[in-house]
Amino acid sequence: MAKQNDRPTLATVASRAGVSIKTASRVLNGEKHVAARTAEKVEDAAAELGFRLNSTARRLRAGGRSPYIGVVMSDGDDPFQARLFTLLEAELSRIGLRPVVTVTADDPDRERGFLDECLANDMTGICVIRSHPDAARFYADAASADVQIVSFDPSTAGPGVDLIAGDEELAGRLAATQLLNHGHISLGVIGDHSTSPITTARLAGIQSAFAGRSDVGWRAYMREDAHDLASAKNVVAAWLGSRSAPSALITLSATLTQGAIDACRRLDEWPALVSIDDFPAAELLDVTVIDRDVQSMAAEAVRRLQDPPGSGAGGGPRRGSARVPVHVIARGSGEESPDK
Template sequence: MAKRNDRPTLATVAERAGVSIKTASRVLNGEKHVAASTAEKVETAAEELGFRLNSTARRLRAGGRSPYIGVVLSDAADAFQSRAFAAVEAELATHDLRPVVTVVGDDPDREEAFLDECLANDLTGIIVIRAHPEAAETYARAASAPGTRIVTLDPAVNGPGISIVAGDDREAGRLAAEQLLAHGHMALGVIGDQSPSLITTRRLQGIQDAIAGRRGVGWRAYMREDAHDEASAKNVVAAWLGSRSAPGALITLSATVTQGAIDACRRLGEWPALVGIDDFPTAELLDVTVVDRNVESLAAEAVRRLRASAEPSGAGGGGGSLGEGEGSSPSETTGRERVDDGVPDFDNALCVIARGSGEEPPDTR
């Protein structure tokens, strides 16, 4: 007599079903080329014994797709990426989908290996929150594989078969600059993220848009790019604040950069006006003005497009293309998702959250 705490094994399932261990393994691991009657015997035996069935395998055998979605981040410590991932995970859960996550850091090879694994394991799709700047070609190759579904929040990841869900980064830069200009600031220090980043480039374009036609506004002399972490942003701001020609106001182009700048201000006891792009958890406590977007809206739209791309298309009866599905206009359902021009086609308007730092008047001392 078996002990009460003995757990059923693959061997006991095989014995109960009257098949070999190999056949039981094939059934429970989702291999498709098994007779339906045999599969039914094995699954019945497993259920009777309390053997935990592999729900993913059963779904694959039934012709469904994996419930797993690959999710790519470049920096888990970045406030925007962590917020976006939390929103994506919550949205996936409402559809019985689960994320498999990688954080690529400064290693584009890791990103390529992760994509290969996603494709090899037949994951339902991939959501890119932020990619390594050098990884764009990797995604283009992955998107060309049959059945691949890629949705990205990073506008640098683009091309045929890739659906872009991104806010208007150019508008974000414009709003940040205009907030400071409206309060009389003429010397703006701009601290960017990685210079190859399309997000940084667009945000800088937005700042230029805000300054165009205004006389006496200086910012190029203070502009610094490649401050892509808190330490480098802190060093840049500390050097500015310690000089005689320090800018009177700061624009920080990511939440990580903003946090580094705030750290420098706190340590030196100098508080220039500041507007950051993208909110972060302690910004309200520190009275930091930010330009922000609705990450829940981004996540919901990304998951909607990913799921819509898996639905049969109305015209051909085959697998749907990215961008197809509920809410798409006829011009977008041509077999490939159009590359986004930076302006979202869903409700994700940017807003300035004024908390005090961006409304400080110029220092007239």
């Protein structure tokens, strides 16, 4: 049996025919005004590769808007992604749209394959909750095919992509300031992909909070690319088991926070903790978080997905990026003193 990634995609058909993805999509979806020779090359390439549009695409070729929006997630268990998807799905349902979801498991090839499927099946738009940093270049191709793309991930920023994101640098600065204000000068920082613009911005914010503070130690404890729950748990366990353990922790995602809490529970050591991104059990566990207005993010994304590509509401220019404010939710863990 062929692997999923071995199946022919719209991109491979376009490459074989020597045309753009947009042109291949137009031919295979039965659109007019394509040169006969070009259409023949695309059809021949599709036949040679065994590429077929599915039945939904065939029904939509005659016109009308697809009821489907492609949604990209990297991790279905990540609390932020799951929370945002739930709100996004509810907002889409209010206007008669339905999500078709892929969870890429941080596989950029899987992400590319899904984008090709979205284009081949003429979906109304694509919404990116979280992308692999190496997959960012794929969205330029999708945007060139005149599909509406809205993203919550800065790594996908570029022409044709509407970005809706939190002020990630401010989030890092608020997390660090919260701990500095309560007397902490020894801090462990657990990060995600070092190539991710979100991680980069949050670390820049943390660093800006320490500017001019030579008494603050954090670089010795900083760990990027912990990325998942298990690795975050191992990092924090190693720190807490040392003789020079940090008195406070900053975790750059809710998934990493959960790993850190698992390590604290195992060792029964509880440093002060600030998490960037809220999660369902945070209030129960009294975890201080830096959070965004996720409901507003979902609502704004759906408003933009309703606009035709290349235009804004009322036919005006595209609105471009939107930055969502972040705020501190103090619940206790970030307000502990170093000598508690």
